[in-house]
Each structure stands twice: as C-alpha cells, then as structure tokens.
Amino acid sequence: MTMNLQHGYGKSRKIDELSATGAISGVILSSGDEDVETLSATVATCRRVGVRTLLDPQTYIYSTSPAGTARHHQSQGIAYGTMHWSQDATRVSQQVRDVAAANAAIGISEVMIAPACKQSTFSDIWTPLSLQFARTAAKDWGGTRTIASVVIEDVAFDDWNSVADWLDVATTLDVRGFYLLVDRGRRDYPSAPWSPLRLENLMRLIYNLSELNEFEVHWGYSDIDGLLGVAAGGTSMAAGWHYSLRQFAISKWQPSDARGGLAAPRVYMPRLWAALRAEGEVGRILETEQPEKLLPKGFIGRFADRPLAEWGRVEAQMLHLDLLGRSAKKLSGMDSVTSRLDAVGASLEGARAHYRQLSRQNVLLPALYQARVESYLEAVEGFRGSESL
Structure with a gap:
C-alpha cells in the first residue's frame, strides 16, 4: 500500500x-x-x-x-x-x-x-x-x-x-x-x-x-x-x-461553539513541500520568470483562459490527493529505507533552495512553509543518526 x-x-x-x-x-x-x-x-x-x-x-x-x-x-x-x-x-x-x-x-x-x-x-x-x-x-x-x-x-x-x-x-x-x-x-x-x-x-x-x-x-x-x-x-x-x-x-x-468558514482553496506544490493558498501566494509565483519550475505539471495551462480566482475547492482537493498519492507511491517503490531517505533529503534540500531563491526575487511567502521544511530536514537527519542509517 x-x-x-x-x-x-x-x-x-x-x-x-x-x-x-x-x-x-x-x-x-x-x-x-x-x-x-x-x-x-x-x-x-x-x-x-x-x-x-x-x-x-x-x-x-x-x-x-x-x-x-x-x-x-x-x-x-x-x-x-x-x-x-x-x-x-x-x-x-x-x-x-x-x-x-x-x-x-x-x-x-x-x-x-x-x-x-x-x-x-x-x-x-x-x-x-x-x-x-x-x-x-x-x-x-x-x-x-x-x-x-x-x-x-x-x-x-x-x-x-x-x-x-x-x-x-x-x-x-x-x-x-x-x-x-x-x-x-x-x-x-x-x-x-x-x-x-x-x-x-x-x-x-x-x-x-x-x-x-x-x-x-x-x-x-x-x-x-x-x-x-x-x-x-x-x-x-x-x-x-x-x-x-x-x-x-x-x-x-468534542462539543464546540466555534463556527468555521469556507476553507480557502490551496495548491499542493511537491517541490516546496507545501500547499499554498491559490489566491495571493500562488499568484506571486506565477509572476516569477519560470513559475513552471515550481508549480505542478500542467497547472499553468489550466489558467490560460480563466483567472486564478476560479480555482475551486474540488479541483484543489483532487490535485492535492493525486500528487500526494503519486509521491507516496514513488517513495514506497524504492528498495530500501536508506534510498527513500536519500530521496526525501534531496527533495527537502531542493525545497530549501527554492524558498531562498523566491526570497531573493522578493516573493514573500509565510515563514511557516520554510519552517516546516527546516523541521523535516532536522528530523530526518536526527532519525538517520539515531538508527544508524
């Protein structure tokens, strides 16, 4: 599985x-x-x-x-x-x-x-x-x-x-x-x-x-x-x-008096290990010189004739689950934990580099995204050390 x-x-x-x-x-x-x-x-x-x-x-x-x-x-x-x-x-x-x-x-x-x-x-x-x-x-x-x-x-x-x-x-x-x-x-x-x-x-x-x-x-x-x-x-x-x-x-x-509003549609971006808000955050990336390097394959083409504001929740849900499932399937197909960790480590290092490059281009995203990547990297390194992998 x-x-x-x-x-x-x-x-x-x-x-x-x-x-x-x-x-x-x-x-x-x-x-x-x-x-x-x-x-x-x-x-x-x-x-x-x-x-x-x-x-x-x-x-x-x-x-x-x-x-x-x-x-x-x-x-x-x-x-x-x-x-x-x-x-x-x-x-x-x-x-x-x-x-x-x-x-x-x-x-x-x-x-x-x-x-x-x-x-x-x-x-x-x-x-x-x-x-x-x-x-x-x-x-x-x-x-x-x-x-x-x-x-x-x-x-x-x-x-x-x-x-x-x-x-x-x-x-x-x-x-x-x-x-x-x-x-x-x-x-x-x-x-x-x-x-x-x-x-x-x-x-x-x-x-x-x-x-x-x-x-x-x-x-x-x-x-x-x-x-x-x-x-x-x-x-x-x-x-x-x-x-x-x-x-x-x-x-x-559990019982709660809280009332939630409609969740903002997001775009899962495997290269950044994050799901960014479609309006605002993804829009900034679309304005960079080579947005196709970060956005999922075929994503840009979806908006040739319509605004990003029309990105709907169902579209967002299906893309997220499809891309995430494909990533999991690729990882699980590798022949050892060591090779999986190598792949994850390289991908996370790539995400770190992408965030730094976006910052240099004045594409400001919430610090939360990069902080999550840094915690992943530290956890993977600690895990490998603790289990001698």
Whole structure:
C-alpha cells in the first residue's frame, strides 16, 4: 500500500477518480460520517475499483473529557457515551465484538482496525487498556486480521525511552499491524512546524515497527508529513479532501461553539513541500520568470483562459490527493529505507533552495512553509543518526 484516502462526508466520485489515477491504494472509512447503508455502498465501490477498505471505529472519542460524539455511531452499535481506563475485561470483549459487527454490517471481514482509547503518553493510565483492546481483538479475530490502534498526543514523542519501553510490549502483540493517529492539539491548516525531536522519534517508532519487526504501519490523517513516515518504512500514509481529514485532532468530535468558514482553496506544490493558498501566494509565483519550475505539471495551462480566482475547492482537493498519492507511491517503490531517505533529503534540500531563491526575487511567502521544511530536514537527519542509517 502507499496512500490511504481518509474518508469523510461529501465524497462524491473522489474514490473512483483517485483509484483510476493510481493515487490511492486504500480507503480508511469514517464510521461517524455515513450510515450503514451508505458505508456498505462505499465498500462496494472500493471493491469495484480495487482498493482496500478499513473501518476506523473511532471509539477513542469516548475516552476524552469531554467525551466526543459521532452522528452515525448509534446506528452501528458503537456509541459508548464514555469510556473509562479501568473498565473490565468483559466490557473490552463486548466492544471488540461490537466493532466486528459494525465491520460485518458493511461488508468488511478480512482485516479490521481494533477499538482504542486516546493516550497522552506511552505510559499513562490508558496505555494498558489500549494494549488490552489489541490483545482481545487479535484473540477474537485472529492476529492476521487485526490492526491495533495507537491514538496518542505528539508530546508522547518527547522521550524516546518511554517509546522504546512501549515498543518492547507492543512488538509482542499477535497483530498484523498498527493504525497510528497523532494528535498535535490544533486544527489550523497547514499545521505549525513539528518539533524535530518529536518527528524524529515518531519516524523511529514507525521504523522499529515496520522494518525491524515487520508489522504494517498505517499513519492516519498524516497528509504531507506522512511522506516522512513512508520514508521511514511505513506501509501507508493518509489524507482526505477536507482539511480536517489531513491532520488528526480529537477536538473534531468534542462539543464546540466555534463556527468555521469556507476553507480557502490551496495548491499542493511537491517541490516546496507545501500547499499554498491559490489566491495571493500562488499568484506571486506565477509572476516569477519560470513559475513552471515550481508549480505542478500542467497547472499553468489550466489558467490560460480563466483567472486564478476560479480555482475551486474540488479541483484543489483532487490535485492535492493525486500528487500526494503519486509521491507516496514513488517513495514506497524504492528498495530500501536508506534510498527513500536519500530521496526525501534531496527533495527537502531542493525545497530549501527554492524558498531562498523566491526570497531573493522578493516573493514573500509565510515563514511557516520554510519552517516546516527546516523541521523535516532536522528530523530526518536526527532519525538517520539515531538508527544508524
């Protein structure tokens, strides 16, 4: 696998179109965004176009305070209201059966994502329950059919020793692989630069699980950051059409009075490792001497007879997912982690040079974009040093 499409509401024909280009190899279904009948139809579509489906049961939303809600969980038998770290084995077993039933109701039986709770660190009070969910699911479903869930805050990656201690236990699980969700605590897009140390340790986690212990590792809601996970040996990354499907935040499911406006369409630019606002930011690049060196192939031709202001959200979504999926596929096709890291490192160095060149041309972009590239470079260098790659 290479890139999973992170599913949500309003999918239209995106699955058909992205599978036709080869950009996606799987779809991670949102149990909260569609009812059983619609999810069943989505599974049938995925089978028809030849992409794998996994259902995210999203049970982790019930382990937070305040607890989250999801519109369609009730009809699927997985609306738990609240979850407690001290719940007993009987409760765990019932929830594992509930998740299996929710999968069966929409036509999934081959491989399933186990229920999970959200952890703050790799050694907090929720950690034993998370491991117990994985063990119970593997016992009931069979290890080769079970993907364990790890839903955790990014601060957990401050300390490699605690990650390593968790790995000592996690690698004894009889599971097929791991579904990894990392909550960075914010929902703005693009997200702020990573702490290089946290990203380095996240890459080390992926590498240890995938390359050293031969588990599948699927990093959900990872978007552009996910390319570093693939470079580290991960099985797949994931991104969706809405910005809320490109980064994981548990607050998405919690009560809020906030009212969001329409998201500004963006253009994903692989050479800059960034998704720039179409109006304003991309417009400045179009005014440079050789904009084709930075913009996606064929992009300029789309505006021969229309203004950039007409760049719509659906066009932006499809281009983003197609280009990102192609990048992931190219990386995963390389024969070793070392070659993947070489390619990523060279691409990031190229992005750094492009930002400097734009600055010399007085094309001023938000500092956030270059800062993200610098954090990626530092994380990759730290990862290579720590794992002797």
